[in-house]
Amino acid sequence: MTVISVHAPSHREALWELESAFERGDLITVFGRCTVSYAGRAASELGVGDRLLILKPDGAALVHTDEGRTPVNWQPPGSTHHAAVREGRLRVRSKRTNPAETLLVRFERVHQLSAMSVTGGRDLELHGSEEDLRTRVLERPELIAPGFEPVSTERETAAGPVDVFGVDDAGDPVVVELKRRRVGPDAVGQLARYVAAVRDELTGDGEFLADHEAATADDSVRGVLVAPSLTDRAADLLADRGFDHVALGPPADAGESVDALADDSDDSDDLDDSNTTAGSGSRPDESA
Amino acid sequence: MTVISVHAPSHREALWELESAFERGDLITVFGRCTVSYAGRAASELGVGDRLLILKPDGAALVHTDEGRTPVNWQPPGSTHHAAVREGRLRVRSKRTNPAETLLVRFERVHQLSAMSVTGGRDLELHGSEEDLRTRVLERPELIAPGFEPVSTERETAAGPVDVFGVDDAGDPVVVELKRRRVGPDAVGQLARYVAAVRDELTGDGEFLADHEAATADDSVRGVLVAPSLTDRAADLLADRGFDHVALGPPADAGESVDALADDSDDSDDLDDSNTTAGSGSRPDESA
DNA sequence: CGTGCCAGGTGCCTT
DNA sequence: AAGGCACTTGGCACG
Numbered sequence: 020m021t022v023i024s025v026h027a028p029s030h031r032e033a034l035w036e037l038e039s040a041f042e043r044g045d046l047i048t049v050f051g052r053c054t055v056s057y058a059g060r061a062a063s064e065l066g067v068g069d070r071l072l073i074l075k076p077d078g079a080a081l082v083h084t085d086e087g088r089t090p091v092n093w094q095p096p097g098s099t100h101h102a103a104v105r106e107g108r109l110r111v112r113s114k115r116t117n118p119a120e121t122l123l124v125r126f127e128r129v130h131q132l133s134a135m136s137v138t139g140g141r142d143l144e145l146h147g148s149e150e151d152l153r154t155r156v157l158e159r160p161e162l163i164a165p166g167f168e169p170v171s172t173e174r175e176t177a178a179g180p181v182d183v184f185g186v187d188d189a190g191d192p193v194v195v196e197l198k199r200r201r202v203g204p205d206a207v208g209q210l211a212r213y214v215a216a217v218r219d220e221l222t223g224d225g226e227f228l229a230d231h232e233a234a235t236a237d238d239s240v241r242g243v244l245v246a247p248s249l250t251d252r253a254a255d256l257l258a259d260r261g262f263d264h265v266a267l268g269p270p271a272d273a274g275e276s277v278d279a280l281a282d283d284s285d286d287s288d289d290l291d292d293s294n295t296t297a298g299s300g301s302r303p304d305e306s307a
Numbered sequence: 308m309t310v311i312s313v314h315a316p317s318h319r320e321a322l323w324e325l326e327s328a329f330e331r332g333d334l335i336t337v338f339g340r341c342t343v344s345y346a347g348r349a350a351s352e353l354g355v356g357d358r359l360l361i362l363k364p365d366g367a368a369l370v371h372t373d374e375g376r377t378p379v380n381w382q383p384p385g386s387t388h389h390a391a392v393r394e395g396r397l398r399v400r401s402k403r404t405n406p407a408e409t410l411l412v413r414f415e416r417v418h419q420l421s422a423m424s425v426t427g428g429r430d431l432e433l434h435g436s437e438e439d440l441r442t443r444v445l446e447r448p449e450l451i452a453p454g455f456e457p458v459s460t461e462r463e464t465a466a467g468p469v470d471v472f473g474v475d476d477a478g479d480p481v482v483v484e485l486k487r488r489r490v491g492p493d494a495v496g497q498l499a500r501y502v503a504a505v506r507d508e509l510t511g512d513g514e515f516l517a518d519h520e521a522a523t524a525d526d527s528v529r530g531v532l533v534a535p536s537l538t539d540r541a542a543d544l545l546a547d548r549g550f551d552h553v554a555l556g557p558p559a560d561a562g563e564s565v566d567a568l569a570d571d572s573d574d575s576d577d578l579d580d581s582n583t584t585a586g587s588g589s590r591p592d593e594s595a
Numbered sequence: 596c597g598t599g600c601c602a603g604g605t606g607c608c609t610t
Numbered sequence: 611a612a613g614g615c616a617c618t619t620g621g622c623a624c625g
Contacts, residue, residue, distance in 0.1 A: 026312060046373045056568055060435065061435030063434065088367045088621090137357045147350055208496035
């Protein structure tokens, strides 16, 4: 692990450090006064201001202001960074193809440049995703319906993969769509497409079927939307389609474990300080 | 504009600088070896490694590795940052409510800490959005259909706002849904919901209508999906519903202006260097 | 504040 | 490479 940091470098110096950092495959941050231009899927211009530019060895580029989680401009991984001094000013350009996109950062002044060699794990262990919800449903199928038996997951249909496919106690096919959070009308539409696809498939989709067979199949494919909750419109749509809602979310409510982290509270000797942003400005403290 | 930067500070020093930076409302970067825990809408654990932590005065917190455009962990704006030294180690916690979420970064070592006061424009001028596409449609309504006349934009319906609503040369209502890029089946579903809502509205939705009136209204509400292109499934669905597709994207193909940025090529005297990431590793250069 | 919807969405996986 | 979809999606505008 190494960190190189230069304070208020000349543009030439900055270029030199950038070159070296590129070669080393470092993670780079450049803080300075700059303008940003982007052209590709869309196009944008950003006037002069202080920004933090992050250049990653995988080709990602991020331009951050002092606000927001989302970078004001960026380039995805796989792009190619290129630095140059032009008219005495540092310029960083990041390009990619497919789609063709270019990000250009023109520095008026470089306040600081750092380059860091990064090591260590990148793999995040995440809980509470839709996959966890699926596991929960498969472990306790009765949550879907009294006699529900899962047959397959990610079952392919003409409309796309069905999250969980199975049969109910009457032997009728059941299409289950899982959502880890409260859903809107779009999720009902998604479920409807799957149900229609399975129905068409089971009725032979164009092949000849006796009327009563088709009618039976038509009604017999059930649709179940599993989600913690629904918006009103979604509920209406769901009712219109004759589908069911099962109120269920990812297991082991993450909300509880929040406390474990939040209750990092005081049983200790050391220093601390807080910065309250959301509330009353940046007045410090509120905690012990 | 000021930059404060400390190299390999002690945990106490780091805390001190963090406190000061919080008070000043600075943009902060902390590079160090750490583990990260998150609990809230989901929950996650990230093992030890070198990461770049960014703390913004608006409450946003980002944890970046050397890969990816998306932070490996984060907290949205509006959160409250809190720093402390615990068991001799720097800890940064970022909390928010609604939903309750906590991000905890435990530093094993702090390689570098910087605090920067940020000034300057944050407003991005973006071209090529859906709004630009709408403008284009309103300026040249004939692109939708020979005699199309727009009546309103963002017209409210029971299913949500219709992008552009108007009448065709036969006086029949037309529902237009705009998409700035190639679309899938979901967009067709969206259009279908709007068309159904308008149809219900015009047929009186439950009120009595003579059969022929209802039938007329039924067929007469047209649906038009405006997008550069469709996937096959979307096209099929669109045909099933009897809707139309108009192949149109945001104006002034951004693709061309890419060249303006890309053709930053050489008519100059100065230094430059490039870092090819996507291709052949990090061998430098390829340009003049 | 919730609902709905766009986004230069990004990222992941399958065909 | 394109399609389909989840995401701690984020962000905005509106009721």
